[in-house]
Amino acid sequence: MSKTIIPFGPQHPVLPEPIHLSLTLEDEIVVEALPALGYVHRGLEKLCEIRDINQMIQVVERVCGICSKIHAQCFCLGLEKMMNVEPPPRAEYLRVVWSELHRIHSHLLWLGLFADSFGFEALFYQLWKIRERVMDINEATAGNRVIISVNVLGGVRRDLSAEQVRWITSQLNMVEQELKDLQSTILDDYTIRSRTVGKGILTREKAYELGAVGPTLRGSGVAQDCRQLGSSALKHLEFQPVVEQDGDSFARNKVRFLETLQSISLVRQALKGLPKGEIKTKFKGSPEGEAVSRVEQPRGELFYYFKANGTKNLERLRIRTPTFANIPPLAAMLPGIELADVPVIVLSIDPCISCTER
Amino acid sequence: MFSKFLQKCRVKSPWVLHFDCGSCNGCDIETLAVLTPVYDVERFGIINMGNPKHADVLLVTGTVNHRNKKVLRNLYDQMPSPKAVIAIGACGLSGGVFREAFNVVGGVDKVIPVNVYVPGCPAKPEAIIDGVVRALELFQAGPEGV
Numbered sequence: 001m002s003k004t005i006i007p008f009g010p011q012h013p014v015l016p017e018p019i020h021l022s023l024t025l026e027d028e029i030v031v032e033a034l035p036a037l038g039y040v041h042r043g044l045e046k047l048c049e050i051r052d053i054n055q056m057i058q059v060v061e062r063v064c065g066i067c068s069k070i071h072a073q074c075f076c077l078g079l080e081k082m083m084n085v086e087p088p089p090r091a092e093y094l095r096v097v098w099s100e101l102h103r104i105h106s107h108l109l110w111l112g113l114f115a116d117s118f119g120f121e122a123l124f125y126q127l128w129k130i131r132e133r134v135m136d137i138n139e140a141t142a143g144n145r146v147i148i149s150v151n152v153l154g155g156v157r158r159d160l161s162a163e164q165v166r167w168i169t170s171q172l173n174m175v176e177q178e179l180k181d182l183q184s185t186i187l188d189d190y191t192i193r194s195r196t197v198g199k200g201i202l203t204r205e206k207a208y209e210l211g212a213v214g215p216t217l218r219g220s221g222v223a224q225d226c227r228q229l230g231s232s233a234l235k236h237l238e239f240q241p242v243v244e245q246d247g248d249s250f251a252r253n254k255v256r257f258l259e260t261l262q263s264i265s266l267v268r269q270a271l272k273g274l275p276k277g278e279i280k281t282k283f284k285g286s287p288e289g290e291a292v293s294r295v296e297q298p299r300g301e302l303f304y305y306f307k308a309n310g311t312k313n314l315e316r317l318r319i320r321t322p323t324f325a326n327i328p329p330l331a332a333m334l335p336g337i338e339l340a341d342v343p344v345i346v347l348s349i350d351p352c353i354s355c356t357e358r
Numbered sequence: 359m360f361s362k363f364l365q366k367c368r369v370k371s372p373w374v375l376h377f378d379c380g381s382c383n384g385c386d387i388e389t390l391a392v393l394t395p396v397y398d399v400e401r402f403g404i405i406n407m408g409n410p411k412h413a414d415v416l417l418v419t420g421t422v423n424h425r426n427k428k429v430l431r432n433l434y435d436q437m438p439s440p441k442a443v444i445a446i447g448a449c450g451l452s453g454g455v456f457r458e459a460f461n462v463v464g465g466v467d468k469v470i471p472v473n474v475y476v477p478g479c480p481a482k483p484e485a486i487i488d489g490v491v492r493a494l495e496l497f498q499a500g501p502e503g504v
Binding site for chain 2 (some may be wrong): 010011012014017018038039040041042043044046047050057059062063064065066068106109112124125128129135144146147281329352
């Protein structure tokens, strides 16, 4: 049988983002997948030379629109560590509220796109309808739907009133109820199971060895989550990583679904324990030295490295995003599967190309 | 007569091609949100297509960089005339927050002609619907409109 090479992307109906894969096929079976990147590269790490540290928050938020809040939080955590600034407790709790809201909207978005990738459009529409409630919360509390820009160095920009806290809780109760109504479809439906169970298997050893992160790693049975480090207010909240053992597309689907419910519970806990007080610490001076910071994004571990020389601008900023770490596991999952399953498996790592290429 | 019939169809049911041209995903997820139940543009007959050869309207989000400008040009050339291009978001208009970055060419209109500009970072779904409706007005004006 001769080999056929099929290009997948950069513009493809399943993927909203441009990534190119050269798929080498034998009959219907993929034998090799070579990713080609660079369609979204903007070079924003180098922008730190012309934008000062306060302006850079706006830039790093646009590394990826879907998890913008968490990028900004990682940036702020690193610089606060370098400058010995301690954000007030209320700001730490508010950061958790908004980052978990972002995780809920990102996971609902992904669950919808995943359903769409195997043609289950009704579920896609249902999940995106639920997601709009979370977007409404973002808009009502921060003034924008996607890029909410609530982080500043030393705290947060916006506060929540008691009335807003009650309203968010009631909205989240509805989100949780609507999600639980869909639970039997997402976890037991014949169509979903037949398209995902046993597809794109990543064993526990392989996942660890190739450095997978986030739900891709937890779907393979490794209980690693950067939220266990207890940054911000997470150390005061009850939290256990969600783990599944099978390592296939279905397990990753299940991890993300259960994490959505877990995030709702985290927001609820954070709103309940919200301490009173200031939302921002005032500070002076510029950062100097080196620092790293890590947080858990919806897609996995996010890592920032900073190097500063005492001026307003950073000398070097390095961002390692979760999809970058998940591409080698993806390339390992693809050989041996049928061409029709490629979109499902590519989506099962929740690729964010905009993050990867910056 | 046939061309009049075609023009009527085009206004009643435009098929849209969405291309992410180096955006941060903010505008892309808003463009997708436009297609889902809360905003639901399918009630206006707008359908999202994956194939440039079937599309009437090209929605472009994000900045143009040196690698994807060829892809963008290629997609535009594959679309049959008459066609309209809508640039979405601050990045698609001028490069936005990234305009000084080294790999950014600038707005979409540096590479292909743009008919409608939708501002915002990210553009709101309501604004995107408004942009598409404006593009339809161009179709209504006839072949010289676009």
